[in-house]
Amino acid sequence: MNVFDDTRIAKSIEWLKDQVNDAGAKGLVVGISGGIDSAVVANLIKRAYPDNSMGLILPISSQQKDVIDGIAVAEAASLQYQIIDFSEIHRTMINKVTDVLQKTGPVTEHYQKISDANLRARLRMSTIYAVANAMNYLVVGTDNAAEVYTGYFTKYGDGGVDLLPIAGLLKSEVYRWAEELGVPKQIIERAPSAGLWEGQTDEDEMGVTYEIIDQFLEGKMIPEKEKMIIQSMHEKTRHKRQMPPMPEW
Ligand SMILES: Nc1ncnc2c1ncn2[C@@H]1O[C@H](COP(=O)(O)OP(=O)(O)OC[C@H]2O[C@@H]([n+]3cccc(C(=O)O)c3)[C@H](O)[C@@H]2O)[C@@H](O)[C@H]1O
Ligand SMILES: Nc1ncnc2c1ncn2[C@@H]1O[C@H](COP(=O)(O)OP(=O)(O)OP(=O)(O)O)[C@@H](O)[C@H]1O
Ligand SMILES: [Mg+2]
Numbered sequence: 001m002n003v004f005d006d007t008r009i010a011k012s013i014e015w016l017k018d019q020v021n022d023a024g025a026k027g028l029v030v031g032i033s034g035g036i037d038s039a040v041v042a043n044l045i046k047r048a049y050p051d052n053s054m055g056l057i058l059p060i061s062s063q064q065k066d067v068i069d070g071i072a073v074a075e076a077a078s079l080q081y082q083i084i085d086f087s088e089i090h091r092t093m094i095n096k097v098t099d100v101l102q103k104t105g106p107v108t109e110h111y112q113k114i115s116d117a118n119l120r121a122r123l124r125m126s127t128i129y130a131v132a133n134a135m136n137y138l139v140v141g142t143d144n145a146a147e148v149y150t151g152y153f154t155k156y157g158d159g160g161v162d163l164l165p166i167a168g169l170l171k172s173e174v175y176r177w178a179e180e181l182g183v184p185k186q187i188i189e190r191a192p193s194a195g196l197w198e199g200q201t202d203e204d205e206m207g208v209t210y211e212i213i214d215q216f217l218e219g220k221m222i223p224e225k226e227k228m229i230i231q232s233m234h235e236k237t238r239h240k241r242q243m244p245p246m247p248e249w
Contacts, residue, residue, distance in 0.1 A: 121157025151237020
């Protein structure tokens with residue numbers, strides 16, 4: 001194991017314990033998607049709280065592969081996990097909202113898709129908090145530095161969490177930690193995806209690769225076109241990294 005990252009991993013585990021102690025909580029819970037970010041976090045919470053940590057696999061009309069990979073992550077980490085499927089609830093909610101909206105006027109396909117996608121992330125957030133409330137656990141988020149900077153997350157969805165232990169990591173560092181923590185190869189080799197619609201990949205949707213975002217965050221020179229994309233995403237999502245605006249009086 002690389003000594004530098006070993007130290008950083010150990011520090012992040014200690015940091016998680018400090019956060020739980022300071023909050024008077026008992027443990028930690030994370031949503032496990034079958035992707036690499038949640039795989040790393042699953043391993044960190046298991047190491048911080050071997051007996052008081054939980055992974056939740058929350059398929060919503062998801063591909064079977066996500067569930068299989070989610071189970072592989074939890075089992076490789078020896079993390080206790082539960083599977084809760086809200087496909088039907090999601091379908092009911094989105095159909096009802098669509099019915100109501102159609103009465104008020106046309107909704108474009110694009111906005112319909114984003115609304116459907118973000119509702120999945122928010123249903124997962126509500127479920128994870130229901131467990132956290134019941135167990136006196138804190139909710140652990142999985143955003144890395146690239147996602148925080150670009151705001152590539154759903155506000156109050158996967159962005160609705162108590163702690164962000166890997167928010168300081170470049171995506172390349174997430175890969176390094178995953179290898180050091182023993183995350184299964186099949187997870188490390190998957191293309192990063194929010195899994196919010198069929199065939200979605202982060203890099204296709206953003207129009208920029210994680211490699212380039214990492215280079216930008218490291219202060220390296222990157223092509224002007226990509227720089228504009230990253231800076232525009234950062235500006236448009238400023239509201240997601242702040243408390244809601246309040247009047248001054
Ligand atoms: N200036 C402003 N001040 C205050 N609030 C503002 C605002 N602009 C928009 N808003 C609010 O924010 C909403 C838009 O934000 P939001 O609901 O988050 O939606 P939005 O940013 O449009 O979509 C979320 C994006 O994150 C991606 N995502 C989501 C989940 C997971 C992952 C992943 O990597 O796994 C990626 C997803 O694919 C999509 O591209 C608006 O509907 C509005 O309510
Ligand atoms: N099916 C799911 N079950 C449980 N949690 C999920 C599910 N899908 C998404 N999440 C939660 O939302 C987070 C955000 O997803 P994101 O795609 O950014 O991370 P990831 O899937 O872990 O890694 P990658 O970016 O490589 O796909 C996940 O890390 C996980 O905590
Ligand atoms: Mg993913």
